Amino acid sequence: MASIYDFKALNNKGSEVDFADFKGKVLLIVNTASKCGFTPQYDGLEALWKKYKDQGLVVIGFPCDQFAHQEPGSDAEIAEFCRLNHGVTFPLMSKIEVNGEGAHPIYKYLKSVTKGLLGGAIKWNFTKFLISRDGSKIERFAPMAKPESLEDKIKALL
DSSP: OOOGGGOEEEBTTSOEEEGGGGTTSEEEEEEEOTTSTTTTHHHHHHHHHHHHGGGTEEEEEEEBOTTTTOOOSOHHHHHHHHHHHHOOOSOBBOOBBOSSTTBOHHHHHHHHHOOBTTBTSOOSTTOEEEEOTTSOOEEEEOTTSOGGGGHHHHHHHO
């Protein structure tokens, strides 16, 4: 069976990121959007990143425009919006799809090992996946789960 460390993705500057480089880190992977009711969660994600990155947390945002066209911008526009409006410094990836045939392989994997209310499908923007340091434990959280509500679980994995 695959693990999260078997995948690669492009960051928002077009460089390849090998997820094997994250072995030993706790990952919080989130599909994001800039024009969503949950967009203020960028603040909570950034707060977690700043508080725990030195202890081994990596927050990774995957912008996605599959839900009500709420992420229409280019990778550069998304990065600028996140930086200016939410002070985002955690890694942002290139815009992807999370559902359907065009879903990024990382999301195909994450959906296959966790189930949400819609079975394997991602329900909406800001669905969160918390992954243990060895990649063996993956928990899925609904969009309405605020990032700060995951803090105890993150601390337990760190």
